[in-house]
Structures are given as structure tokens and as C-alpha cells.
């Protein structure tokens with residue numbers, strides 16, 4: 001063995017904290033410490049029963065702040081917590097001094113002999129910490145001070161195993177002796193002696209060492225060894241050797257026998273045979289005048305001497321907690337039921353909700369459930385006394401808050417954030433201009449501003465929900481969304497009927513898109529499907545003008561909004577999960593078909609519900625080439641004419657019908673009675689609230 | 690018990706028996722008490738042998754603070770490459786009055802006290818249990834507040850426990866091993882890396 005290689009080396013401690021420790025530290029900082037930076041005592045523990053391969057751990061948990069002592073069969077270490085108030089004072093703390101302060105305390109325990117009566121004084125540590133309780137960020141650095149002798153401790157010979165030194169009988173006797181000894185104490189002690197006494201091995205307290213040595217007995221020094229490395233002892237041996245050297249060096253003739261006591265019990269079998277037996281050269285330390293050198297700052301995860309950091313916002317910040325819980329529920333759905341489910345495409349979809357009424361409120365809540373994080377409401381109303389019972393984002397106080405009630409769009413967004421702080425919700429208070437509702441000169445500027453705002457919002461979102469009061473108010477957003485090729489989901493309620501549909505997604509670049517003939521047996525592709533207005537043969541006009549109040553605010557059965565809102569959101573989600581996204585062909589459900597392109601099943605064009613019969617159908621219809629909202633003619637006129645075109649549409653009663661050729665068509669149709677209105681008429685006049 | 694549910698009193702009895710049995714094993718559970726209610730818990734440290742797993746749970750974010758490094762090198766530190774990452778599994782079994790079955794709560798921590806994510810935990814589940822994880826609906830996991838500690842824990846949702854235990858208890862009714870907790874944890878434990886030593890089942 002060369003001079004170099006027989007220097008005794010030690011396996012350092014690795015600090016191991018659990019979440020409970022940080023919770024308790026945060027709690028103490030908030031409720032007890034405040035800005036008090038004074039040293040706080042901590043209790044940690046280590047264990048000598050780990051199997052090979054486990055790191056040499058120093059554990060701190062919830063109980064570290066209470067003086068409750070280590071768990072059964074574990075060993076106590078005393079700590080000083082320096083909890084700093086700022087990151088700067090954490091960084092600037094004098095690390096050398098912190099180490100030396102505790103080092104000198106340990107040295108004092110060695111020299112005064114108080115560590116002989118209470119050997120746990122050899123196992124001490126420093127925890128320098130800074131807790132940023134706003135971000136739940138924790139910075140920390142441990143030191144396990146070890147006193148250094150003038151010259152390194154060296155091994156007399158290679159370490160051997162206890163099983164090579166003692167017979168099987170001796171070992172089993174030693175196990176009994178160890179258990180009897182430790183169990184006779186109030187708490188397991190990490191440092192002890194082993195004395196051979198007429199063929200039996202006795203384990204005894206360190207404070208009896210002098211007596212045995214004076215009697216001429218051979219004393220082996222034992223310690224509970226947290227190291228599981230086959231060739232090296234753990235950190236606690238360092239200060240132990242200093243204590244032994246200081247007090248008994250001469251009597252031991254500069255040579256000490258050490259048992260690194262490792263005690264594994266597995267499947268009811270107790271084993272200490274793998275403990276190390278070391279013979280170590282020591283030299284006296286009693287002539288040291290000053291405080292000896294001290295080492296022991298812990299290396300971080302990258303094996304560098306430096307502090308560690310942990311971000312616990314995901315488990316401690318209440319709003320992050322809500323976020324991760326929502327995510328977890330959705331992920332579980334994927335993990336357990338639908339492995340192909342693409343949750344990211346859903347959560348990344350920015351949704352614009354036109355209307356913050358019964359439908360708007362319910363659609364928003366359902367979107368939250370699917371993990372959608374960006375929701376914008378548009379509405380121009382205020383929360384009125386009749387609203388909260390049907391409109392699930394409002395409460396009574398919203399009505400009396402300000403004169404006339406809070407603005408609905410803003411109140412809905414605020415309410416959504418109260419439900420789930422992780423959502424990015426905004427409310428925009430604008431009115432949507434409508435065809436047939438003449439714009440007065442005085443209102444032109446405001447109208448132009450509103451149109452501009454709406455255009456920007458439509459551009460900035462991926463999916464547009466049409467949940468508005470009146471049929472004609474859906475016209476402008478339908479046109480804008482069509483020209484920007486956004487996904488549109490439209491929901492409308494009658495008294496006991498509803499319509500939920502996705503608008504077709506026409507490309508407008510190829511010629512005659514909507515005239516391409518697709519065999520009737522084939523489902524209609526998504527880019528050939530119609531919009532809300534395609535079934536109409538009249539342009540949207542002022543549908544509220546000639547009606548009585550109860551006709552204006554169509555009253556529906558209260559459950560209808562829940563049903564339609566839920567279907568509207570599920571339709572969007574199904575569409576997003578379809579391989580072809582917006583161009584997904586329309587399933588009609590007539591042939592018990594199974595949609596293999598979408599993990600969630602069918603993706604219909606329209607869902608029409610009849611609550612009186614508790615029945616739903618899924619018709620699909622083609623885009624109408626004379627549609628006043630989505631036909632190529634209108635979209636092109638809007639792209640070319642912009643605001644001027646829109647003003648004409650708002651102000652001139654027959655402008656849209658003339659433009660699209662509907663007027664001509666009406667003239668050509670001698671007898672309007674032949675038109676088959678059946679359900680269509682019911683739906684075209686159906687409004688929401 | 691034929692319905693797969695047990696009373697609180699029965700459950701506490703099983704807990705006491707379970708802890709007693711586990712005392713002889715390498716991973717003894719502890720019996721705890723909170724407001725007159727018994728519950729049991731276990732802390733279990735496991736080494737990540739695999740380098741892939743290792744990188745997954747180690748946190749490199751301490752790079753954000755640069756620090757003057759201690760200049761003096763200590764050559765008496767064992768320099769063996771022995772820095773195996775190790776993670777802590779913390780399990781609690783608490784009786785649920787509303788479901789009349791025991792509920793398993795657990796968390797998994799890195800050495801810095803940060804939580805290991807559930808998907809990373811499941812990556813550690815041995816392959817032959819993964820299949821079970823996929824197909825068994827009774828292993829449904831949610832995150833909820835620990836009823837006594839008030840901190841978030843993962844929870845094996847109790848909604849399927851009774852159904853599962855109805856089958857298990859009827860199967861093993863003639864068996865000597867009659868501890869409900871033991872049968873239940875043996876069945877559901879592996880999917881959350883909780884494996885019980887075989888010695889627990891022996892009635893000696």
C-alpha cells in the first residue's frame with residue numbers, strides 16, 4: 001500500500017429533504033420567524049441499515065423543527081438553520097465563518113469531553129437557506145463540519161469485513177448485544193464501544209471507554225455507519241476519530257480499531273457481516289492550541305461545491321396546484337382511456353366567445369374542464385337581475401355592483417379567473433353591428449372602432465363561438481371568421497329545440513369550391529359544409545323590430561343551454577382531435593359508422609335537438625353559393641370593400657340579397673310556398689339569450 | 690367484508706396487525722394517530738440505477754445562482770463515483786368513512802424535496818406491471834389534499850377498491866392470510882412502486 005492510497009477517505013453525507021420539510025419551513029417563516037434571522041435548531045437523522053448502492057443520507061423532514069428525535073433505529077444529528085431574508089444575504093453569508101462557528105462548537109465538545117457523554121454532539125450540521133415564499137423557490141446549502149487532524153488519518157491495512165474478523169456465533173452474539181444495548185437507551189446512539197469480555201462481545205457506552213482501557217481491555221470503537229460503500233466509511237467517523245485521538249491516542253498506541261457498524265434486516269434476517277473493520281493510524285490532537293481546520297460544505301447535484309435550488313411552486317402555490325390538478329385529470333383520461341388524445345392541441349386553442357349569456361357562461365366552464373387556457377368574451381350587456389339564475393358565471397352581487405350591473409364580458413372573465421386562476425380570460429365590451437340595423441352618422445366612428453376590435457380579436461383566436469342573442473348579430477362574425485378561415489362553432493336555442501353546428505371551412509381560392517359535386521353517398525368534407533346562414537333564403541334583417549318582448553328574448557327550457565353549450569364544446573374538441581381538423585368530413589351517424597380518424601368518435605356538422613322528444617339528429621348540409629355570410633361573393637366583397645362594404649350591408653335593406661343573387665332567385669321562384677321550410681324556419685328565427 | 694367494504698374499527702384492527710407484521714421486515718410501517726383516528730405510513734428510499742431515470746429527476750436549476758466555490762479541496766472525501774440519485778416514496782393508508790375502505794395516499798420526492806411528477810414515477814414502474822396499469826381501472830389516481838397533513842398528495846381513488854376487494858376477499862377467504870390491507874396493498878401497490886415483502890403474509 002503506497003503512502004498515497006492509505007489515506008483514509010470518507011463518504012460524505014448527502015442531504016435529503018422531503019416536501020414536508022419545506023412546508024414546515026415556509027409555515028414557520030410566515031407565522032413565527034418573520035424577519036428574524038437568528039439561528040434555529042434543527043434535528044436530522046441518518047441510518048445505518050441501507051442496502052448497498054444507497055447514498056449516505058442525512059434526512060430532514062417535517063419533524064426537523066420539533067425536538068422529537070429520530071425514527072426507530074436511526075441516529076440524531078443536530079443542526080443550525082440560518083434562514084436568510086433575501087437572496088443577497090444568502091449569497092453573501094460568510095460560508096467559511098459559518099463552518100468554523102459550528103466546527104469550534106464541535107471542537108469544544110471534543111476537548112471538554114462532553115461529546116464522550118453525549119456523542120451526538122459529533123454529528124452536527126449547518127443549513128443555510130433562503131425561502132422565496134412568493135415564488136415558492138428555495139435556495140439551500142448544507143455543511144457537515146468535520147474537524148481535520150494535522151496529518152491525515154491513514155489505514156494500517158486494507159479494510160476487512162466484520163464477517164472475516166469474527167465467527168458466525170460471535171456475529172450473532174454481537175447482533176443481540178447491539179440490540180440489547182440500543183434498546184436499553186432512550187434513543188439509539190450513533191457512537192459506542194465493543195469490548196471483548198471472556199469470549200463474549202459487549203457493547204457499551206462511550207463514556208465507559210476510560211474504565212475498560214484502564215483495565216487493560218481491548219476496546220473497539222463502533223459507530224453507526226450510514227455509508228453503504230464497500231471500501232469506505234461514512235462521514236460520522238471523522239469527528240469520532242478526532243475525539244478518540246484527543247483523549248486516548250497514547251493509551252491506544254496511536255492505532256485504533258474501528259467497526260463501521262452496518263445493520264441490514266431483510267425478510268426477517270439480520271445481518272452485520274458487511275460492516276467494515278478498520279485499523280487506523282492516529283496521532284494526538286491534545287496539543288492543538290487553536291481551533292483546527294474544518295471542512296464539510298456539501299456538493300450540489302452537479303458535484304460542485306455550491307448551493308442547491310428547488311422550485312416547489314407546482315406543489316405549493318395554490319394556483320399552480322389547481323393547474324396541475326386540472327392537467328392531471330385530463331392526462332389521466334389520456335393515459336387510461338384514450339392514449340391518442342392530443343391534449344396540447346386543445347389547451348393551445350384560443351377561444352373567442354361571442355356572447356356572455358347562458359350559452360357563453362356554460363361554454364366557458366366546459367372549455368376550462370378541457371384545459372383550454374385562453375378565453376375571451378365579447379358582450380355589450382350588463383348583468384341584470386334575471387341573469388344569475390341561468391347564466392352560471394354570475395352572482396346576485398354582480399347585478400347591484402354598479403348602476404345597471406357589471407359589464408357582462410368583464411364579469412364573466414373575472415368569474416372564470418376566480419374559478420381557475422390559471423386561465424387567461426378577458427372580457428371585451430363592444431356591440432356587434434348587424435345588417436338591417438342602420439348606423440346613424442353619429443355612431444359611425446364607434447361602429448368602425450368596434451369592427452376593428454372585432455377583426456383583431458377574430459384574428460387573434462383559433463376558434464370562434466357564436467353564442468349571440470340574435471340571428472343577425474351572428475352575420476358579421478361569421479363573415480369575418482370565414483374570411484380568416486377560423487373554426488366556428490355556433491349554438492342557438494329555441495324554446496325546446498336547439499342547434500349546435502360547426503361552420504364549413506371553405507378555402508375560396510379554388511374556383512367554384514361549393515359547386516364541386518360530391519357523391520351523395522360520401523360524407524361532405526369540412527371545406528364544403530355550410531354555415532348558420534346557408535339554409536336561409538333571406539338575408540339577415542332586423543329580427544327584433546316587429547316583435548313583442550317575449551318574442552325578442554326567446555324563452556327556452558332552462559336545461560337547453562347546458563345541453564347545447566356542452567355539445568358545442570365537445571364538437572370543437574372532437575374536431576380538434578380529428579386527423580383532418582377543420583376539413584374533417586361530416587359524420588351523420590346514419591350507418592352506425594365509426595370514425596377511425598378521431599379518437600373521440602363522430603364529428604358531425606350539425607346537432608339538432610328536440611327536447612320535447614329527447615331526441616337528437618345530426619344532419620349535414622353543403623355550403624350555399626348564394627349564402628349572405630359565407631359565399632365567395634360576399635367574402636370577396638368584404639375583403640375588397642372592407643368597412644364601406646359592411647356599412648352598405650348594415651344600412652341598405654336588400655344589399656346582401658342583391659349582391660348574392662338571392663333577389664334574382666326570389667323573382668325566379670314564382671311560388672315561394674314550394675320552399676320546404678320545415679325545421680329550417682324554426683331554427684332560422686331561433687334566438688338565444 | 691363480502692361486499693368488499695370494511696368498518697372503521699375493522700380497518701384499524703388490520704392496520705395494527707399490518708404494522709406489527711411489517712416490524713420484522715426491512716421496511717417497517719408506522720402506526721399513527723390523528724384525532725382518534727389511526728393511519729399508517731411508510732417512507733421508502735429507492736435508488737435510481739438507470740442513468741435515464743437519473744437525469745429525469747435531477748434538478749439542474751441551481752445553475753441560476755453562481756457562487757464562489759470553496760477553494761480548498763478535501764482529499765479525504767471518498768471520490769468514488771457514488772452519487773446515485775435516490776428518491777423518496779412516502780405512503781399513507783387512511784380509512785375513508787364515505788367509501789368504507791382504506792385509501793392510499795402517496796408522494797415521491799427528489800433529494801431536494803421537490804415532487805417527482807406522476808408520469809416520471811410511472812416510467813419507473815416495471816414493465817410487467819405497466820400492462821396492469823393500463824388495463825385496470827381501479828388504479829385511478831387523482832391529486833387531493835391529505836386529510837391530516839393538509840398538503841397535496843396523489844391518491845389511489847377509492848371508488849374501485851370495494852369492487853376489487855370483493856373479488857379478492859372471496860378468493861382468499863379460506864386463506865390463512867386474512868389481513869384486508871395486505872391483500873389490497875399487494876394488489877394495487879405495485880403500480881405505484883409499493884411492493885410488500887413476502888414475509889408480511891406469513892402468519893408466524
Ligand SMILES: [Zn+2]
Pocket residue numbers: 530531532533534535623624627628629630631
Ligand atoms: Zn353560409
